[in-house]
Amino acid sequence: MMRASLATTIALIPTLIFASLTGAQTASGQQAQSSKNQTAAPAPRHDISGIWDPGNEGIQPLGPRAMPEDGKLEHQIPYTPAGLEALKTHKPSNGIRSVLPSETNDPVVYCDPQGMPREDLYELRTTQILQTPLNVLVLYQFGKIWRVVWTDGRDLPKDPEPRWFGYSIGKWQDDTTFVVQTSGTDERTWVDRAGRPHSEDLRIEEKFHRVDHDTLELSVTIDDPKMYTKPWVALDKLRFKLQPPNFDVREMMCSPSEFAEYNKVIGKPASDKGPQ
Amino acid sequence: MKNMFLTIFLGILMVSVPLFAHHGAAAYDTTKRITLKATVTEWFWANPHCFLRFDAKDEKGNVVHWATEANNPSDMVNLGWSKQTLKPGDEVTVTLIPVKNGQPIGRIDQVVLANGKTLSARVVFKEGN
Secondary structure (H helix, E strand, O other): OHHHHHHHHHHHHHHHHHHHHHHHHHHHHHHHHHHHHHHOOOOOOOOOOEEEEOHHHHOOOOOOOOOOOOOOHHHOOOEOHHHHHHHHHOOOOOOOOOOOHHHOOOOOOOOOOOOOOHHHHOOOOOEEEEEOOOEEEEEEOEOOEEEEEEOOOOOOOOOOOOEOOOEEEEEEEEOOEEEEEEEOEOOOOOOOOOOOOOOOOOEEEEEEEEEEOOEEEEEEEEEOOOOEOOOEEEEEEEEEEEEOOOOOOOOEOOOHHHHHHHHHHHHHHHHOOOOO | OOOOEEEEEEOOOOOOEEOOOOOOOOOEOOOEEEEEEEEEEEEEOOOOOOEEEEEEEOOOOOEEEEEEEOOOHHHHHHOOOOOOOOOOOOEEEEEEEEEOOOOOEEEEEEEEOOOOOEEEOOOEEOOOO
């Protein structure tokens, strides 16, 4: 009895430590936020420009932050039968369906462009936003990618030729909320790190909400009737902090030659199963 | 023997989620940590991952050539590392997460430099909203 009780206690230790750390992180985060809210100036009108950093919360290795592939019931995505079939062909190297490094067919591991919406949903790092009279430009750290979001009143193309990053138009929903619609994406890309699929019919809605001068929130909704029975929220108010205007964003590239070296030294030997 | 495995301990260390962003964690036994006295042979500062190669002696005194990965340069800089942190010939103490298949491959957890400074290679994040 005592032994069972001891075992239970030992088993609970990591959970308790995790809970205490999470609590501490949350509390200090809220405190920092509260303190920030007391000092941050109001959000300027129709302006989301700046250098924004989401911290490590933008990395999202298990899938998008609001819908990681962790097996939890609340994170079940409403796949259509075609969506489920497509999912099975994707072999991610993270999450509950993860495979060994040499067995993944994640196109991004092989340095293909992430495309949209994955640029928001995996390795979302420091992000610079520029505004011109005709468009909003979004510059991503990962892959040194930029996107053009047209704000000149044009519609999305009716029959677009697929692009990795699709076609994007944006409108101000109110003084501080900029909403972007994207279509025409290349179906070779994955929605996220977990390998969620999409078709060429995918529509993405991104909502950039500037909460105050120093804080931006991003929400992303995925709508693809071929793959999902209803739209689902991939990001729910992911927070970015404004960085100084002279902040120097580091390079973060996928280099095919460096990947080949990595795979030779680490990836393949780590995946070796030995004599079967 | 003492020169080789200073510490091998099993334990549940997932108080935070260590990052295996680019190539995943499937190959690794994340419940284990191994600490080794190491002589650096290469410190490769690269994308998608930096990696460290070093020599360490096994239980029989044979030199084993290890290859260990870390994060991307951007994350490593944030953790206090640089391209100049290590060079061939440096004597360091490496704590790593080993692969499951027994190969001398691992993921760097931390390195204690010759001057006693400890550098962590762990990027920690909170998953889910």
